[in-house]
Amino acid sequence: MKKLLFTIALFVMTITMNAQEKDGITLTVVIENVLNNEGHVLSALHNEATFMKAEGLETRHNKAEAGELILTFENVQPGKYAFSVLHDANDNNSMDFQNNGMPMEDYAMSGNSMPMGPPTFNDAKFTVENEDMQLTLRF
Template identity: 25%
Template sequence: MNYESKMIFLVCMFSSVYAFSQNLTLEVKDIESAKGYIYVAVYNKQELFMKQPVAAFRVAAKDTAMVIPCKGLQPGVYAISLFHDENGNGKLDTGAFGRPLEKFGFSNDAEGVMGAPAYDKCSFALKEDVTMIIHLK
């Protein structure tokens, strides 16, 4: 296969993968201030929830409500966790008994008792482009 054929093959391969991917848009509300970062973690397996995300990234907190695009996800079942690292130290600060001192949220606005909610409360099927609203608590 010559160079041009290889390039055409690669373009077609990446185009077909992207063509079958979905776009997830996160609308994050109740951000306390336009300081620090919003950290986002995307999970696709119950046993890895809150341990090993399939994707993770941060965006600068620029307002008290933000739209964050998550492009290129394959169809499947996902759960989202996020937090506002207001002081920019790269972690979710906690106080007594591990209680978060910075705001956080989960897909479906799921809430846990004495910790993160269960994966099944946060999970959602991504079959087409979706907008998920998450309120920070």
């Protein structure tokens, strides 16, 4: 009898763990046109509350390598998000600007909007539903 109860408990735990693993989608972000191997590529997945702030919901700090960078985010819940990425070539952990306010380092944002001035969450947002998805951003 103990063996049967143990087997049932193990089965229920396995089902629960598998259900938790499938509790969201996989978001793949392809960053094209990394121009060189200098510095790092800083990226972040944001919701409206974290957008354009220091930390996103999930952040990445990848060594820059010329070409293409592919990032994978697991178990992303349905909702509205934005994605930002910066090639921090001089490794100072911030975006550098020219005297006229134009960025000196490559960056990209989801939404493909090119507003004059900083983007808003509405400019960059995308919707996660129930299927895995891929975003492609280009420096």
